[in-house]
Amino acid sequence: xxxxxxxxxxxxxxxxxxxxxxxxxxxxxxxxxxxxxxxxxxxxxxxxxxxxxxxxxxxxxxxxxxxxxxxxxxxxxxxxxxxxxxxxxxxxxxxxxxxxxxxxxxxxxxxxxxxxxxxxxxxxxxxxxxxxxxxxxxxxxxxxxxxxxxxxxxxxxxxxxxxxxxxxxxxxxxxxxxxxxxxxxxxxxxxxxxxxxxxxxxxxxxxxxxxxxxxxxxxxxxxxxxxxxxxxxxxxxxxxxxxxxxxxx
Numbered sequence: 001x002x003x004x005x006x007x008x009x010x011x012x013x014x015x016x017x018x019x020x021x022x023x024x025x026x027x028x029x030x031x032x033x034x035x036x037x038x039x040x041x042x043x044x045x046x047x048x049x050x051x052x053x054x055x056x057x058x059x060x061x062x063x064x065x066x067x068x069x070x071x072x073x074x075x076x077x078x079x080x081x082x083x084x085x086x087x088x089x090x091x092x093x094x095x096x097x098x099x100x101x102x103x104x105x106x107x108x109x110x111x112x113x114x115x116x117x118x119x120x121x122x123x124x125x126x127x128x129x130x131x132x133x134x135x136x137x138x139x140x141x142x143x144x145x146x147x148x149x150x151x152x153x154x155x156x157x158x159x160x161x162x163x164x165x166x167x168x169x170x171x172x173x174x175x176x177x178x179x180x181x182x183x184x185x186x187x188x189x190x191x192x193x194x195x196x197x198x199x200x201x202x203x204x205x206x207x208x209x210x211x212x213x214x215x216x217x218x219x220x221x222x223x224x225x226x227x228x229x230x231x232x233x234x235x236x237x238x239x240x241x242x243x244x245x246x247x248x249x
Contacts, residue, residue: 005030005031006029006073006075006076007031007076008077008228009032009035009067009074009076010032010035011036011054011080011107011108011111013044014036014038014039014040015041015181016180016217017130017175017217019040019041020218021080021217022034023221024221024224026045027045028225029046030076031048032047032048033047034048035052035081035111036049036050048070054081054103055102056110057109060114061114064115064118074115074118074122075124075228076125076127077111077128079107079127079128081103082103082148083099083104084185085099086142086189092143096144101148101151104151108129109155112155112159116163116168120166123166124167125166125167126168126170126171127168127169127170128172130152130172130220131152132145132152132176133243134149134150135152135172135174136174136239152172156170160236160237160238164237169235170237171236171238171239172239173227173240174242175220175242176243176247177205177206177209177215177243177244178220179216179217183214187201187205208246209245210246211244215242215243227240
């Protein structure tokens with residue numbers, strides 16, 4: 001991979017949607033730097049894993065500094081790292097609330113804030129935040145997660161406006177129900193708490209989508225890549241649902 005190849009930083013790029021995004025950008029000729037607690041679940045060519053807890057702003061800053069020390073550029077940031085939590089506001093202890101926001105919101109804040117100076121010097125850059133259908137609509141029993149993803153929707157718009165003059169574009173991808181380890185973990189937790197039949201729950205989730213199926217990580221990766229590419233050069237400040245029609249209802 002050439003030193004002149006474009007650079008993409010991904011947070012939470014080791015599995016699920018993040019892994020699919022890492023693979024997509026790598027296949028398109030990018031050097032990929034993955035900030036995550038664990039290494040890639042599958043090998044990704046032209047990539048480097050940097051151990052990082054995104055809830056720690058100093059760790060994020062240190063990793064971004066390593067990237068720029070190696071490359072002198074950052075063309076794309078995909079802020080994907082996130083955790084799920086189910087519960088109403090009464091069912092959400094403060095510690096769990098803080099954890100969700102530390103990873104989902106402060107992690108995005110730390111990464112975006114750190115890449116902006118590099119992109120400003122370049123007078124070009126693309127930032128893609130991985131939100132959720134819950135950036136657009138409310139869901140029951142999802143107080144903290146829903147709130148964190150709504151915050152990312154706001155971050156998308158304000159960052160797009162504040163940095164448009166530097167030709168830095170910021171958009172959000174808002175996935176619905178995507179078949180990832182995060183999805184399976186959420187279902188496992190629900191089944192354990194409720195005693196519901198696991199296969200029935202999976203079938204209900206698929207049926208809840210107008211297209212009648214779950215989304216796949218690779219489909220989300222395609223949208224993230226498009227929004228970061230020059231093909232989307234006039235798109236900024238937008239939230240893009242990829243949810244099988246769920247939020248259109």
